[in-house]
Amino acid sequence: MYPENFRYSKEHEWVLVEGGIGTIGITDHAQQELGDIVYVDLPKPGTRVEQGRSLGSVESVKAVSDVYAPVSGEVTEINPALADAPEKLNADPHGAAWLVKIRLSAPDELPQLMSAADYQTYIGAEK
């Protein structure tokens, strides 16, 4: 369920780093908690984001939730599929429904994030 090669934040984002670029999304646990997702607001490419700060928002029928950057850097790409099909976030949050790609400016932030095993313990404890 939770890919081993992702790192996870306490705010329920994941990041997959490949060649200095981090692909960022929200976790399956997050989409389950949110329920039906109806709108995704993402920053423009070129925006600088800082670890722990809001980089956008995800809205379910019920509420709006901030998405926090799990790592700092510059947004290089946003997922174009989500504008017209935000519900993909409910179906495939760890795959096709990634949110943004970021060029990491501080790769030393990565060890602060959780492994898949730690994240599963974390959400188990949160419940």
Added chain:
Amino acid sequence: MPLASPLRRTALNSVHRAMGAKMVEFGGWDMPVQYAGIIAEHMTVRQKVGLFDIGHMGKIEIRGPQAALLTDFVTTNAVAKLRTGQAHYSGLLYENGGFVDDILVHKVAEDDYFLCVNASNQEKDFEHIRAHNRFDATVELTSDRYSQLAIQGPQARATLQKLTPVDLRAIKYYWFADGDVCGVPARIAHTGYTGEDGFEIYFPPTEAESIWTRVLEAGAEFDIKPCGLGARNTLRLEAAMVLYGHEIDASISPLEAGLAWIVKFDKGEFIGREALLQQKESGVTRKLTGFEMTGRPIARDGYEIHWNGAAGWVTSGSPAPALNRNIGLCYLPVEFARPGVAIQVVVRGQPADAMTVETPFYKRAK
């Protein structure tokens, strides 16, 4: 291990959990917000039939030779016009015209009135009514004696009819009958909070699990779904029905909330009458208004409305699943409180265009 939860539970709490509902705190109660998903549940009620546990709702019973006089004195609608077996929507007001609560009043007999009130207001309502009881009447808070289910949607009647000998077609809208459901004594009311046809039933909590299960079985052929408070909220918002704590509270009067139709000035004295008369003569300064977002952003409760500066606030805002639009209710200065006015809603710091519209947003085909 968390300490014992202080949240209150309906008789169906363990059933919801066993069915995989997502539970949330609502007004001090541990309630299901959704089962499969709000959109699916919402559409089921619009197209087929949905089942809601609303056992958290409060019940207050007023009885005695002067029960009608007391009920009439503490509420805004005309109790004398109610026939036995009829119900109406009404307001419980403070002297200043603000809402203590919005309620349903059922006339069970000349000397017996059954009030269905909001869960989180029930103790306050009870104390308020008792404090004004200078009549030969008794007031009892009897919430614990009832479970309450809402069966709502175009197939609600067909579903419930399988479980009761009472002829449901004979119960007109906003009337009720005391009969039985699944062999259990029950009050069957042709009421609801979804903008769809449907019934609300009241019966002893000991029977809740079996009746819940039997209703789901009876509705299976219509694809009935259990529904949570999430869908209940989007359904009532599409129908532009007010929710206490959002559109109405102690600072809002029925005239401001578009509920002048539940205020019967000509019935005689009632709590809040003087304040409302004054407000009627001088005119209200703000009014509840519906709006639709022009673009993608979604308005949420509490967001500010701008119209050449701060003009009002959003009381409820949400995507409307049956309409495919983002809608909301808001208070606006009375001069803008009409359809067709371009406004802006401040969504996370950014002004977003919206347009005021007629309400209700959704009206079922009769």
